[in-house]
Amino acid sequence: MPKLRQNIVTGDWVIIAPERAQRPFEFISREKVLRPSKKDCLFERRNLSRAKIPFLPVKARDVYVIPNKYPAFVTTNKINLEGGQLYNSTESEGYHEVVIFKDHNKYPAKLTTAHLAEIIDVYRQRYLIHIKDPVVKYVLIIHNHGTAAGASIYHPHSQIFASPIIPNSVRRILQGAKAYYHQHRKCAYCExxxxxxxxxxxxxxxxxxxxxxxxxxSRFPFEMRIVPQKHQSNFEKITPAEVKGFAHILREILAKLDKGLKNPPYNFYIHTNAARQPENSFFHWHLEVVPRLGVWGGFELGGGFPIDVISPEKCANFLRKVRSG
Structure with a gap:
């Protein structure tokens, strides 16, 4: 029988309808992966150098960062709110970068913990640089794996978006966490x-x-979340020891997903506090993994009402049994 479940932070409801898909193996990926040659890859370091693409400063051996060729945000040094009788618009001021992994064929589930830790630390380094700009109100770090998840280039890479506004979905999470804290005097994520x-x-x-x-x-089959054990609002405050712990657990769950569902497409992203905001008692930064195993229909899009066709309990039980190797 379908059940309604509520997210205690956002207040959003989802429908868990396991009768629609009873078995985890029904979600095994059938996406065909096209592997372009390393020689012709746009993100190979030597090809970037030949194209005179600038490398942005990072302290890393096996990770490099470049500006996105087709950025969502650009540096214009001006923001003018253009208000009309009905609509508002402004320059899309900010930064949009690509964090490129060294190995052409090794995506996060196949990386060593040490390499993934280096990537996470690069996220942190670039985050700290972007929040120095007062124009930047929020920094979103994301990773798309597979074409169905939006990865237009095969070579593994993440992206960093430094935005002049706080995205509405993030604002709702921050406000929901604050409201929960004011009502219960406890952090929802710690609970x-x-x-x-x-x-x-x-x-x-x-x-x-x-x-x-x-x-x-859960809004999606096999959705996963990683949350720090200690209360911490700001991702950029992560310590070197925590970076290693974060890399270890992220690699572990992605490897389970990869092996159990045969390399499915997914997105992961980090939700953290707004830029330059101090630590607070109500918000807890975290990483969300969203496998792309289906398509939303009219009900989900029109009602904002996700239907998850397999329970998170069944997903967790399946993944726990997968040996990540």
């Missing part, structure tokens, strides 16, 4: 971690620094 560790049925993995689980009100 979720405690509950998931106690119940264990949606728990995937935990280490000294992080907990990974399938959310109670």
């Amino acid at each position: 979720i971690i405690r509950h998931e560790q106690k119940e264990k049925i949606r728990l995937l993995k935990k280490n000294r620094y992080f907990t990974a689980f399938c959310p109670f009100a």
